Amino acid sequence: MSSIISVANLSKTYGSGFKALKNVNLDIKRGEIFALLGPNGAGKTTLISIICGIANPSEGRVLVGGENIQTSYRKARSLIGLVPQELHTDAFESVWATVSFSRGLFGKPKNPAHIEKVLKDLSLWDKKDNKIITLSGGMKRRVMIAKALSHEPQILFLDEPTAGVDVELRKGMWEVVRGLQQSGVTIILTTHYIEEAEEMADRIGVINKGEIVLVEDKATLMQKLGKKRLTLHLQGKVTSLPESLAHYELDLCDGGATLVYDYDTKGERTGITSLLGDLRAAGIRFNDLDTTQSSLEDIFVDLVRTS
Amino acid sequence: MNHRAIRAIYLFEMARTWRTLLQSIVSPVVSTSLYFVVFGAAIGSRISQVEGVSYGTFIVPGLIMLSVLTQSIANASFGIYFPKFTGTIYEILSAPISYFEIVLGYVGAAATKSIILGLIILATAGLFVPLHIHHPVWMLTFLVLTAVTFSLFGFIIGIWADGFEKLQMIPMLVVTPLTFLGGSFYSIDMLPAGWRSVALLNPVVYLISGFRWSFYEIADVSVSVSIGMTLAFLVICLGIIWWIFRTGYRLKN
Numbered sequence: 001m002s003s004i005i006s007v008a009n010l011s012k013t014y015g016s017g018f019k020a021l022k023n024v025n026l027d028i029k030r031g032e033i034f035a036l037l038g039p040n041g042a043g044k045t046t047l048i049s050i051i052c053g054i055a056n057p058s059e060g061r062v063l064v065g066g067e068n069i070q071t072s073y074r075k076a077r078s079l080i081g082l083v084p085q086e087l088h089t090d091a092f093e094s095v096w097a098t099v100s101f102s103r104g105l106f107g108k109p110k111n112p113a114h115i116e117k118v119l120k121d122l123s124l125w126d127k128k129d130n131k132i133i134t135l136s137g138g139m140k141r142r143v144m145i146a147k148a149l150s151h152e153p154q155i156l157f158l159d160e161p162t163a164g165v166d167v168e169l170r171k172g173m174w175e176v177v178r179g180l181q182q183s184g185v186t187i188i189l190t191t192h193y194i195e196e197a198e199e200m201a202d203r204i205g206v207i208n209k210g211e212i213v214l215v216e217d218k219a220t221l222m223q224k225l226g227k228k229r230l231t232l233h234l235q236g237k238v239t240s241l242p243e244s245l246a247h248y249e250l251d252l253c254d255g256g257a258t259l260v261y262d263y264d265t266k267g268e269r270t271g272i273t274s275l276l277g278d279l280r281a282a283g284i285r286f287n288d289l290d291t292t293q294s295s296l297e298d299i300f301v302d303l304v305r306t307s
Numbered sequence: 308m309n310h311r312a313i314r315a316i317y318l319f320e321m322a323r324t325w326r327t328l329l330q331s332i333v334s335p336v337v338s339t340s341l342y343f344v345v346f347g348a349a350i351g352s353r354i355s356q357v358e359g360v361s362y363g364t365f366i367v368p369g370l371i372m373l374s375v376l377t378q379s380i381a382n383a384s385f386g387i388y389f390p391k392f393t394g395t396i397y398e399i400l401s402a403p404i405s406y407f408e409i410v411l412g413y414v415g416a417a418a419t420k421s422i423i424l425g426l427i428i429l430a431t432a433g434l435f436v437p438l439h440i441h442h443p444v445w446m447l448t449f450l451v452l453t454a455v456t457f458s459l460f461g462f463i464i465g466i467w468a469d470g471f472e473k474l475q476m477i478p479m480l481v482v483t484p485l486t487f488l489g490g491s492f493y494s495i496d497m498l499p500a501g502w503r504s505v506a507l508l509n510p511v512v513y514l515i516s517g518f519r520w521s522f523y524e525i526a527d528v529s530v531s532v533s534i535g536m537t538l539a540f541l542v543i544c545l546g547i548i549w550w551i552f553r554t555g556y557r558l559k560n
Contacts, residue, residue, distance in 0.1 A: 053400055053401045054397055054400045054401055054559065056555055056559050074309070074403040074404075074405075075403070076403075077401060077403040080401065082397065082401050084394075086394055088394030088398075090393070093319075093322075097322070101319050104312060104318075105312045105315045105399070106403060107309040107311045107403055107404075108311065109311065147398065
């Protein structure tokens with residue numbers, strides 16, 4: 001899959017001397033959903049702002065659809081739709097007027113049929129004549145998405161798209177995003193909701209302290225870094241474990257009723273077979289067992305802690 | 308040239324005018340009419356003529372300029388400040404549009420509003436005093452030049468301001484006094500010699516003088532100097548705006 005965005009050696013130092021981005025290199029593939037994860041102040045919004053033309057880079061180069069964002073900004077920007085993190089909307093304009101304005105701003109001829117489709121897709125059609133000030137927060141968020149989609153962009157940036165949005169609406173937005181991907185739009189989303197990335201993304205990038213810590217296919221990332229947990233439900237309660245089991249670093253939980261063993265899926269040997277043998281030798285019996293995969297959230301927390 | 312974007316910004320700004328018709332058009336017309344009542348009728352009855360023109364007629368160009376200057380600044384500064392304040396400026400900055408096109412959209416709309424306003428005030432004045440415009444083309448030229456120049460100036464103030472207080476500060480503390488002292492209601496020949504020299508440091512004198520000349524062929528300074536000063540101010544404003552966009556001052560991080 002070819003790159004639709006290519007970021008090379010990008011750095012950003014603010015006037016205060018704060019280095020928001022340090023030598024960032026990143027390629028976004030055409031047609032994918034890319035989730036950019038990172039704690040507050042990691043540099044996510046700065047990176048998006050530079051790609052979209054809102055902030056100037058200090059060093060480095062960004063190509064969007066093969067066009068340099070500085071020397072060929074018209075072509076580059078016309079490919080992008082941006083939904084920023086904050087709810088920046090007009091107040092007194094109607095939904096229809098503000099979405100149509102965005103289309104004009106991007107140099108596209110009037111196309112009421114397209115605006116109608118966007119508004120219907122985002123369940124805003126019945127609000128088209130309402131003033132934006134009268135809408136709820138979730139609706140304003142959808143108006144911003146409608147504005148970003150008004151000029152039929154090939155790339156959509158969603159900076160924290162579901163912040164402050166209720167669960168039902170969030171799932172509705174996920175459907176919209178999936179539909180956009182199916183229509184060929186490349187989507188880059190930043191989020192604090194790990195389950196959002198886990199649910200939506202094809203690839204995941206983690207940024208921390210202005211540096212890209214990792215970029216990986218979601219499935220590979222889960223497999224590569226994911227730990228699994230084996231939980232054994234014991235037949236009787238155990239107060240202490242014999243010395244022969246010490247090297248497994250087991251945890252006794254529920255007052256000795258369950259035994260927990262964490263193992264690494266990327267290791268050649270999980271140690272499960274020998275553990276079960278040693279348990280039998282030690283006379284510890286169990287009547288049930290289950291395994292769980294660590295979530296992306298666990299992986300993310302580990303990465304940020306160690307980077 | 309992204310003419311659709313210029314049109315979008317221009318129409319968006321003009322729509323704001325129609326939405327706020329009362330404050331955009333009606334209130335300056337009402338206040339100008341009040342000026343006529345106070346200055347034209349009350350004071351005018353004690354001053355028979357100024358340089359061969361009745362006082363009520365004499366103040367018409369100054370009154371138009373007073374409104375055009377202040378409204379150009381107010382329209383343009385608010386037009387660009389409001390998106391900064393609400394955050395919607397992100398959309399302008401991320402659109403495939405050049406700085407020149409952004410300025411054309413905002414300043415074009417602000418100047419259009421001021422020109423319409425100036426013409427409405429002119430028509431209103433016609434209800435109070437008899438008017439004869441000697442050089443209508445020059446009158447329109449001065450009107451357009453002043454509206455554009457001060458809309459550019461307002462645009463700069465709107466970029467510079469980081470609060471509503473600053474937005475009001477320059478118009479209230481600098482522009483309004485300069486306009487009142489710029490010969491809106493009197494000829495600077497009526498001032499004592501020393502003050503006349505001081506008045507010539509006021510750029511507004513040149514605007515009003517040139518504009519009044521286009522009406523009655525009477526001027527405090529020569530017409531070419533008036534045009535030269537207006538153009539000089541226009542070029543200075545354009546230079547500052549070019550610098551603002553080049554550096555991203557108060558717009559981009």
